[in-house]
Amino acid sequence: MSDTAEPTGPTEQQTTFEDLGLDDRVLQALRAVGYESPSPIQAQTIPPLLEGRHVVGLAQTGTGKTAAFALPILSRLDLTQKTPQALVLTPTRELAIQVSEAFEKYAARLSGVRVLPVYGGQAYGVQLSALRRGVHVIVGTPGRIMDHLEKGTLDLSELRFLVLDEADEMLKMGFADDVETILADTPDSKHVALFSATMPAQIRRISKKYLTDAAEITVKSRTTTAANTTQRYLLVSHPQKIDALTRILEVENFEAMIIFARTKQGTEELAERLRARGFSATAINGDVAQVQRERTINQLRQGKLDILVATDVAARGLDVERISHVVNYDIPTDTESYVHRIGRTGRAGRSGDAISFITPRERYLLKAIEKATRQALTQMQLPTVEDINSTRLTRFDDAITEALGTDRVAFFRDVVDHYVREHNVPEADVAAALAVVLQGDQPLLLEEEPEPVRMPREDRPARADRGSDRGRGPGRERGPRSSGPSATYRIAVGKRHKVEPRQIVGALANEGNLGRGDFGKIDIRGDHSFVELPAQLPGDTWDALRSTRISGKLIELSRAEGHAAAPQGKRKPRHK
Numbered sequence: 001m002s003d004t005a006e007p008t009g010p011t012e013q014q015t016t017f018e019d020l021g022l023d024d025r026v027l028q029a030l031r032a033v034g035y036e037s038p039s040p041i042q043a044q045t046i047p048p049l050l051e052g053r054h055v056v057g058l059a060q061t062g063t064g065k066t067a068a069f070a071l072p073i074l075s076r077l078d079l080t081q082k083t084p085q086a087l088v089l090t091p092t093r094e095l096a097i098q099v100s101e102a103f104e105k106y107a108a109r110l111s112g113v114r115v116l117p118v119y120g121g122q123a124y125g126v127q128l129s130a131l132r133r134g135v136h137v138i139v140g141t142p143g144r145i146m147d148h149l150e151k152g153t154l155d156l157s158e159l160r161f162l163v164l165d166e167a168d169e170m171l172k173m174g175f176a177d178d179v180e181t182i183l184a185d186t187p188d189s190k191h192v193a194l195f196s197a198t199m200p201a202q203i204r205r206i207s208k209k210y211l212t213d214a215a216e217i218t219v220k221s222r223t224t225t226a227a228n229t230t231q232r233y234l235l236v237s238h239p240q241k242i243d244a245l246t247r248i249l250e251v252e253n254f255e256a257m258i259i260f261a262r263t264k265q266g267t268e269e270l271a272e273r274l275r276a277r278g279f280s281a282t283a284i285n286g287d288v289a290q291v292q293r294e295r296t297i298n299q300l301r302q303g304k305l306d307i308l309v310a311t312d313v314a315a316r317g318l319d320v321e322r323i324s325h326v327v328n329y330d331i332p333t334d335t336e337s338y339v340h341r342i343g344r345t346g347r348a349g350r351s352g353d354a355i356s357f358i359t360p361r362e363r364y365l366l367k368a369i370e371k372a373t374r375q376a377l378t379q380m381q382l383p384t385v386e387d388i389n390s391t392r393l394t395r396f397d398d399a400i401t402e403a404l405g406t407d408r409v410a411f412f413r414d415v416v417d418h419y420v421r422e423h424n425v426p427e428a429d430v431a432a433a434l435a436v437v438l439q440g441d442q443p444l445l446l447e448e449e450p451e452p453v454r455m456p457r458e459d460r461p462a463r464a465d466r467g468s469d470r471g472r473g474p475g476r477e478r479g480p481r482s483s484g485p486s487a488t489y490r491i492a493v494g495k496r497h498k499v500e501p502r503q504i505v506g507a508l509a510n511e512g513n514l515g516r517g518d519f520g521k522i523d524i525r526g527d528h529s530f531v532e533l534p535a536q537l538p539g540d541t542w543d544a545l546r547s548t549r550i551s552g553k554l555i556e557l558s559r560a561e562g563h564a565a566a567p568q569g570k571r572k573p574r575h576k
Helices: 010-014 024-032 040-050 065-075 093-106 124-133 142-151 167-172 176-184 201-210 238-251 264-276 290-302 335-342 360-373 385-404 409-423 427-439 501-512 539-546
Strands: 055-058 086-089 115-118 137-140 161-164 191-196 215-218 229-235 256-260 281-284 307-310 323-328 352-358 486-491 522-524 529-534
Touching (some): 040 055, 040 191, 040 215, 093 115, 137 142, 161 176, 238 539, 290 307, 501 522
Parallel strands (some): 055 191, 115 137, 281 307
């Protein structure tokens, strides 16, 4: 008999990851990345998977289903087994990479867990070497998995877990026969989890044939957004986020604002950086005591505070009418969280604005949000220096107009008249001098164009495993070689972490907004590597790269004084 479950509102909000029975080391990894509570699909899927039941999950992309199957699988792995224990099938190479990276992140505290993405376009040698060393979790596209099975290079005889992720998409792309072959040729004792946004007849048939007594879990996300809330997004790379946010705060006419960050630490860091730039901002998250939380919200309600930086959990139940703007500094990974977030504005019949920052690797989340909410977000452009100066002059004018309406003007008019008579100075000069005194050392206008915020390039469209992607590498085109001086940097990942040059280039390029021409030689050692990068890295790039992870491990970027990276074989100094 199957179980059908749907979210129950307040009960889901009270559930914690600790309540679900996960391995303590997995819980430690979740705390390290700042996850506070499970989404509905996670809360309902994890327990039956831990119990060893088959699961059929009906959920849209962006509901957090990757963690729903990855966390229980990692909690039940036998690290002494060398043959693959878990296989996750995905429709595209992009999703395979994303899911494998998620596994590595959640397995950060599980020593020795090996995860291998397998997809078309990647060299067979890399995959074969990893398979010979032993792999616990394989995330792959059906076509390349079938290739390995036909060649006899993949042993699934001891497989314990099989996940079909986005099953309806795999069938649409013509992988139905491959999926059924893999299901039939793997042990009958395996536990299967099938996730799909829809349940067409073919998937229902597969479910009944291969998943006996499956727990059926349906998560119906709240996908309606207020009609009076304007939804926009800004394409921006991670290192430029704080500068982009500063410009938006300058030009947007907001009354009060909530800025959402993904983690507790992220809220504290962002609030501190905003205060350093002259904005009144306070953070609330799961670590903030209830008394302090209530005091902060009251300050926001009373107009004593205008900017609140929050996590999803901390903002639950927050109802303040004067919130005119919501900014997703970190876009949420599930659509329901997005809807809840922007529901903080546009309340009581008032209009509201929601702005989401989208990095190049997060475009799929934007598409998921638009699909789930059935609304297209409008792309916005970064405010220019001219926009900022125009806004500053307007506010200066408004301040003068407001002051002219006060009773104190008569007193100061006498003071100015006295100065004019005594010093024979035109009144306009006196007014200008008073403006200088009021402004202080901070210039009223931006005099020079600051470092431009580089907009990310368009991502390449997703491709199926077979056909057009065969023989093509996963890299992407970047700009020409930088002509500036370079230096050697040390990162704390190496051969023992199974890293390759393409992973290093991809991670550093995406997180640090670096181009192809910024990379020189890469020297991969046992537990660390050396990389040639520009000698002068901007401060924001440093900040972003220090928190970058490769294969789930923090790279701990540092200058490697006195070391020159040695070329690896015939590798060229530029990487694609």
